[in-house]
Each structure stands twice: as C-alpha cells, then as structure tokens.
Amino acid sequence: MSSQQISLPAKLINGGIAGIVGVTCVFPIDLVKTRLQNQRQGQQVYKSMMDCLVKTVRSEGFFGMYRGAAVNLTLVTPEKAIKLAANDFFRHHLSRDGKGLTVFKEMLAGCGAGMCQVIVTTPMEMLKIQLQDAGRLVAQQQKPIMMSPTKLVATNTVLCRSFNSCTVSSAPRAVSATQIAKELLHTQGIQGLYKGLGATLIRDVPFSVIYFPLFANLNQLGKPSPQESSPFYWAFLSGCVAGSTAAVAVNPCDVVKTRLQSLNKGSSEETYKGVVDCVSKIMRKEGPSAFLKGAGCRALVIAPLFGIAQVMYFAGVGEYIVDNSPLNLLLA
Numbered sequence: 001m002s003s004q005q006i007s008l009p010a011k012l013i014n015g016g017i018a019g020i021v022g023v024t025c026v027f028p029i030d031l032v033k034t035r036l037q038n039q040r041q042g043q044q045v046y047k048s049m050m051d052c053l054v055k056t057v058r059s060e061g062f063f064g065m066y067r068g069a070a071v072n073l074t075l076v077t078p079e080k081a082i083k084l085a086a087n088d089f090f091r092h093h094l095s096r097d098g099k100g101l102t103v104f105k106e107m108l109a110g111c112g113a114g115m116c117q118v119i120v121t122t123p124m125e126m127l128k129i130q131l132q133d134a135g136r137l138v139a140q141q142q143k144p145i146m147m148s149p150t151k152l153v154a155t156n157t158v159l160c161r162s163f164n165s166c167t168v169s170s171a172p173r174a175v176s177a178t179q180i181a182k183e184l185l186h187t188q189g190i191q192g193l194y195k196g197l198g199a200t201l202i203r204d205v206p207f208s209v210i211y212f213p214l215f216a217n218l219n220q221l222g223k224p225s226p227q228e229s230s231p232f233y234w235a236f237l238s239g240c241v242a243g244s245t246a247a248v249a250v251n252p253c254d255v256v257k258t259r260l261q262s263l264n265k266g267s268s269e270e271t272y273k274g275v276v277d278c279v280s281k282i283m284r285k286e287g288p289s290a291f292l293k294g295a296g297c298r299a300l301v302i303a304p305l306f307g308i309a310q311v312m313y314f315a316g317v318g319e320y321i322v323d324n325s326p327l328n329l330l331l332a
Helices: 002-038 049-060 060-065 068-095 103-141 149-154 177-188 199-221 232-249 251-261 274-287 288-292 296-317 317-323 326-329
Strands: none
Touching: 002 049, 002 068, 002 103, 002 251, 002 288, 002 317, 049 060, 060 068, 060 149, 060 296, 068 199, 068 296, 103 177, 103 317, 149 199, 149 288, 199 232, 199 251, 199 274, 199 296, 232 251, 232 296, 251 274, 251 288, 251 296, 274 288
C-alpha cells in the first residue's frame, strides 16, 4: 500500500533527474539539430553535424553549444516527469482487468502521455529554438551575398527588441529566454508561447505512440522471468532503440514544428501560416528530403536521453529519495 502512495512522487523525481542528466549530455547535438533543420537551400551555413559543432565552438565558444540549455534544464524536469508518469498512469488504468496490455492499449497510453506533455513541451521548445538558432543567423549574416542587414532587422520584429543591438555584426548574447517570454506575453499573450502547439502535438503524440509500446516489448525480452525486472543495461538499450526509432519516424513533424516556432528569420527565409502551409512550402521549394533534416542528430539526442530516463525510472532512484525523505520518516 505504501508503495502505491509514493509511486507518483517517485516517478516524478525519476523523470526529472533523468531529464536533467540526459539534456546535459546531449544538448549540443540538439542545438545542431535545430540549426540544420532551419537551413534553407542555397543558404547553408553548416555542411554536417560535425561542421556545425566545429563552427559553433569557433564562433561562440564552448558554451555556445549550450545556448538555450537553461530553459531546457528548467522545464525538462516537469516535461519528462509528466510524460513518464502519465504513460504509467494510463497503462495502470488500462490494465485494471489484471491482464497484460495489448499493443493497442499500449499505444493509447502513449497517446495520452504525448497529449499531456505538450503543456510544458510547447513553451519550452518555443523559447529554446529562438536561442539555439541565433548563432546560425549571425553566421548567415557574415555571407554578404546571402544576407541583407535591412531585411534581417525587418523580419525580426518580435525578438529584435530583446537584443541590445540589431545590427548585422551583433552577437546573440544579449537575449535571454526571460526576455523572449516577456516580449511574447506582452505582444501576443499566452498564445505567443504556445505557437506551434498543433505541430508539437502532431510530433509528440505519434512519438509516444511508437516509443512506449516498442520500449515495453523490447524491455520484456530482457526479463529473466515475468516477475523480475530486466537488467539496467537492457533497459538502457531498449530506451535507446525505441527512442531513436520513434525520433526518426516523426522527424518530418519535428522539422515542421521547428520552422513554425522560429520567430527570427534570415534574409529570404519564408514565413508559414500553419502546418499545412509549412508542409506545402517545404515540399515545393526544398523537396521531400528536407523533412529528414537533422534526423541523425535527433536520433543521437533521443536515444541516450530516453535510455538514461528508463534506467533512472526503473532503478528506483525516486523511490529511494521518497523513502528516505524527512517527511516520509516522520510519517513512519
């Protein structure tokens, strides 16, 4: 009975710790993913993942790879906590008959988890993308044939006021997630932070529908017996395989989401009215291959992120913390 009472707080702690550890490890690759997805044909600043990492370090320093990490680290705890706990909650209620879950019910549970997490995911991604993509725009400005200073300032009405200077030579160091959030709330209200909500749902719901059933079935293969848990390394590998598979599968949706949430546009970079308009313009101007931009980076980000999450989740770190917390000791 006591384990049932502490299960939710423990799951929230597990998800939060896993999110912080995972994001810290893979954030530079996530930054590369965002910059590659926002590149247009004829305006490429980066040739590949490694080229982007090298150029980022050269122009922005080592910590340039962690631009936008603060907002991600702040909000990834509730995001991962909601995602993992919601999936567990839905799985529990869908299996009340005492039987194992069918694949369809596992997909339903994943769908519910994906729908719950966008409450936090959408504003987190919205702020993170502006910070991550700032360096790409500055690098693009250094190509005179591709950039016009006047056009750049004109296309950045919302974020330009968040910079100390909006000239071509300015570095993206004055802007912060707090400044962007305040500007969006002042000019557009709460819906400004939730721009791209539909695209986020289109990405995260299918991701969870694929990820959670795939992980559950892969993890089941590593159990010595139905009553025992799988070894930690098997949980890690299962999380990596399931995460990378789901990430690549929904990458086209992630490209659309990234484009819609990028408020700061470079010269000649088109704007989009919505998901359908974005898909149509990308297909017409860049071709189907554009929807796979950053797929490798996204797989490299998601694989260890969810591998670490599942190890923390199943290792019971949260249960240990809750069991040994002062409040629990007093109640005992």
